[in-house]
Amino acid sequence: MQQPIVGYHLDTESHWxxxxxxxHYQHVxxxxxxxxxxxxxxxxxxxAMLGCPLRCKKCDDKAPRDDLH
Incomplete structure (x- = not known):
């Protein structure tokens, strides 16, 4: 399922x-x-990529939201 990018953050290893x-969150x-x-x-x-869609495999798998953690 395609979902829009609404923001970014760095993980603990400084990856976007x-x-x-x-x-959901997805490494880019x-x-x-x-x-x-x-x-x-x-x-x-x-x-420039805010709002652009990315395929979200977690949505396809009906996984719980990442932003609730």
Whole structure:
């Protein structure tokens, strides 16, 4: 299921995590050649992606919200 990005935070290892509109969190790493997300590396790039959809596997699996923890 596609969900919009509504914010970001850093995890304990300083990796960027997208906060999705559904309440789930998803890592958004720039890890070439497997994952190319140049936009993650700058504040302006992350801001430009706010509202853009990401596939949320946790929604597909009907997992509880991450933001309740």
């Amino acid at each position: 995590v997208a906060e999705l509109g559904c309440g 790493r720039h890890n070439p050649p497997w994952v190319v997300r140049h936009w993650v590396t700058t504040e302006m790039g992350r801001a």
